[in-house]
Amino acid sequence: MAAHKKFIKQTRPALLLLAVWALVPLLSPAKTQNAFASRRDVVRIFMKGRALVHSGLPELAFDKNFYYLAGVREPDALLLVAPRRGNDVIFVKSIPDAQRLRSLVEASGISQILSLDDFGRIFSNMMMWSWDLYVPKKFDDSYYVILDLVKKFPYLKIRDLSPFLTKMRMVKSAEEIEFIRQASEITAAGLNAAMRAAAPGMYEYDLQNIIESVFFAQGAERTSFASIIGSGPNSVIIHYSDNTRKIESGDLVVMDVGAEYFEYAGDITRTIPISGRFTPRQREIYEIVLEAQSRAIAACQLGARLTDIDAAARNHIKNKGYDQYFTHSTSHALGLDVHDSWYLYGRNIPGVIITVEPGIYIPEENLGVRIEDDVLITASGPVVLSASVPKKIDDIERLMAEGRFIGKRARIH
Ligand SMILES: [Mn+2]
Structure with missing residues (x-):
């Protein structure tokens, strides 16, 4: 009873x-x-x-x-x-x-x-x-x-x-889902362009400009929040948005950006090695975050709470010994607002859209990694709306190398 x-x-x-x-x-x-x-x-x-x-x-x-x-x-x-x-x-x-x-x-x-x-x-x-x-x-x-x-x-x-x-x-109509899918697609296109263009010596705002010009060229009205391009020591600052630092060879760059389309927000984060290749240490941390994110996405089932999804990511990071470096929660709702309406005790039902974005930030190593996707909850499981921008190490390195092949547009100051 x-x-x-x-x-x-x-x-x-x-x-x-x-x-x-x-x-x-x-x-x-x-x-x-x-x-x-x-x-x-x-x-x-x-x-x-x-x-x-x-x-x-x-x-x-x-x-x-x-x-x-x-x-x-x-x-x-x-x-x-x-x-x-x-x-x-x-x-x-x-x-x-x-x-x-x-x-x-x-x-x-x-x-x-x-x-x-x-x-x-x-x-x-x-x-x-x-x-x-x-x-x-x-x-x-x-x-x-x-x-x-x-x-x-x-x-x-x-x-x-x-x-x-x-x-x-909290529950999006088919039309709203389509707008958010578009906002995610445009956001992904911006990040793809940044990955192709990225090279040491660029400034953080160079990457920001590349990303945002793709947004506007593809019909975004505005960014859904202030673009975060954090390199090296700035990669560990969660809400960094000065974007003024010169990116040094060997740095990781956290790019957390979102296009707003028909008033709906996209919100994707990718972390890239500016030189085109992850170092063994960067790779080690990156793989932990990626696995944590994959487990959290798998937890995006009907009836799950945001705390359940957070636990799926956090347990993995904790098991690897980096719990103290994961300093924010894993998910928020996405919609008209980038941090959209969410009922505190809300559970996933079809039509809910949330972000999944675990991270590890180690200030003493100037090493920050965050990976974020936009996920639609459906009766048949989670659907990642932001899948068209790579997040596997090999895929990122390949896309960055492609850019190098066609010639990087390094900025001259
Ligand atoms: Mn987010």
Whole structure:
């Protein structure tokens, strides 16, 4: 009995999540139905007759939850998801020209695009019926922007939509999976170009420039985070992004980069020997990380938690005696945000996408290795979306030699 109850308690969040997601196609049988409108319908059911106000925040802190529900990248805007379908509104800072207005309506599936100046009037009309309101509390800035707007309504009862949105965003639709697959492909292409071009004497930013120009040439809108090109002593710094060092012969280079495509993030790390060949010591550490990653990917099964996947990588590294040099966790969710929504007790279900990125960083040897792939969870096992960039030692050395054959573009200073 106890075991049975425990099982239900543990699987309930995953089952709820699947139930939520199953609602989407039911709500939108027409093929032409706007995906963002369907998500708002799911949220509407959850809110049981209450409204949601959501801020897009300024461009520098643009909130992807806003995009997820509104379907437009419109900074400083407000989204109102009304209790009734058809009454949703996007409030923008200034009303754009007719063409832009049409594209906002088409992308969002919302016909009312109004000025922020109209928010108070519309909102107070709506609030005649209910003092209950949902906001995304998790994002503090957004929360305060909204509180500021609604503080003239002293009787408001604020509810938090974040936990629900987190669960919704964990499971990706077929279309979202396709965008992330594309983002991973573009990221892989950038890394392949860097491997071909890499040579001692280049600066870290040279590799960054090669990678990012491939991203933009292939349709990425931006990088999904600040590119990390850490060579030699910088290879052991987890979030290094100065990328200013001259790369010396014999250095390892950790390249942790991501292209953003249709708002979705790729995130891949490869570690290469700048001279084209791993030294025996570099090879030794690299093989440990690669085996740890392979075990962690194998652990990406239905029902697994991120902690299970982490344990698979960590146990191998620990058995080899390098536990103290593996100083971060193995996985995070990937989606609209590079560190995407993840429900703390979440378990892998079909449609979840996570990174798998163990590493070993030995500062006293200036030796850092991290290998990261993007993995889709399916009913028939893990699918690596970032497989088109090599990670086996022989394959990396071969690709780098290929580059040497066609002539390295060493930078002259
Ligand atoms: Mn990552």
